[in-house]
Amino acid sequence: MKKILIFSASIGNGHNQTAKAMQESLGEQGYSSMIIDTLEYVSPTFHKILLESYMNLLRLSPKMWGKIYHNSERSRLIEINVLMLLANKLKKLINSVKPDAFIATHPFASCMLSVLKGRNNWSIPIYTIITDFTIHPSWINHHIDYYFIAHEQLKYLIDIYREDPEKFKAMGIPIMKKFREPLDKEKLRETFGLKNNQKCILLSGGGLGLGSMEKVLDGLNNIDLPLKTFVLTGKNQKLFRKVSKHTYRHEVVPLPFIDNVHEYLHVADLIVTKSGGLTTAEVLSKQVPMIVHNPLPGQEERNSHFLLNNGCAVHATVSEQLIYFIRELLYNPIKVDHMKQMAKRIAKPNAAEDIARFIMEDMASKAVSKVPLGGE
Known part of the structure; x- marks a missing residue:
């Protein structure tokens, strides 16, 4: 049975709900999956500080969050060196599970997986699901095989960011089966x-x-x-x-x-x-x-x-x-x-099912085989 690790983050409930929707649809396709709360896993203390800071900022000064959001379109919200340090703590889990693929439903998770894949020369595919009706550049990282975006109308942003349009699939934001x-x-x-x-x-x-x-x-x-x-x-x-x-x-x-x-x-x-x-x-x-x-x-x-x-x-x-x-x-x-x-x-109510099917077909076409993980 194929195994997929889904990396989310408890910063806003949407990322976790998207992960659960994907787990549900992957299970229907016969895939085994595990959801990892990425920041909580790598550093509970860092996660707590970041989450409390984020929630306080939204409550006390939402305009300041807006400035941070727009400024982070030009430079990363968290330095890449910090994410690299955090990413290393995921290796033990990944080496233990030996997954066939990764799914990221949060930009931090996508970045950390990209760092690990690049540094360790992994061939395991990474699929990133963008959970808004826009594309913030923090989602865009090296070594990502495919991005799933909310709608075709967002493709103009791909041109602005000068990314490979073939990597972006407009399949929607995954929601639970009960909604359809x-x-x-x-x-x-x-x-x-x-x-x-x-x-x-x-x-x-x-x-x-x-x-x-x-x-x-x-x-x-x-x-x-x-x-x-x-x-x-x-x-x-x-x-x-x-x-x-x-x-x-x-x-x-x-x-x-x-x-x-x-x-x-x-x-x-x-x-x-x-x-x-x-x-x-x-x-x-x-x-x-x-x-x-x-x-x-x-x-x-x-x-x-x-x-x-x-x-x-x-x-x-x-x-x-x-x-x-x-x-x-x-x-x-x-x-x-x-x-x-x-x-x-x-609306794209079948997004989770469509994305799961795409991932299944993509993995089959690549004949993905488990390679030794390990690495640095």
Whole structure:
């Protein structure tokens, strides 16, 4: 049985979810795979410091993160020597497992694997999956066999970076199989307590500040249509308690971290969310009209531009504008239908399956054989 090591990183949940989606599809193809949380594995201390710094930066100064993101388009966020030092700690694991291929779902992992492959003259292929609707140069490294990008429209960036276009395959961002399986909408509406005439709104609350969330929920009081709003609070316990204690004109249900988001998306009339790469791919797969609210400068901002350019989302910068867009989408079926049609055109719900099949065929064509790893 072919063995593949999938290297992710717990810096944003999307990288890990992409890794899990690939593991699921590879298993269906008869491949054995293992997911490695790369930075946690090589240095738990470094990982903790980096993760805490990243989260604090996003919370306290998102504009600063935007500057770092854009500056790192010209020079690497972490020096290559540091990544080389960290990469050496992966060799013992790799030599022990003797994999047939590598998959990277985070740029740091892609870089470390590239360093190891170059220094040790490995022939094992590396496949990098880019998890946003853009291509940041930190993903681009030597010794990568193929890159999987979110959409064909991103190929102009390949020309800008002067990379080999044959290495880039526009197959989408991998999502779990459950997002593309058929569901009974009416049965789910009954399960979630939705009445026949109620509209269903999803608010992705974990990324919205408490003040902004309160304004949004209070603003919904002015909409005369019967509504039921599910607030996805994730791990934000303070927000969960705040929403639970408050009384609203319409039904409002806070939800902690859940693993059946695909079911809520299936019944949703619209979603208010930030435009993370994986979340965007999941919402597109369900063709739910999106209102993007306060995306992070950097990758989420780029994802938002992609969605706006393709007509399947609108972008609200303040809560008053957000309420306006919610009202418009609830009362304007023509616009909603257009957004759904555009989402259907650009969605790639079968990305994980397609990428797994491509990897299988590529490995077979190369007749990849296990070579002694070892190295320096």
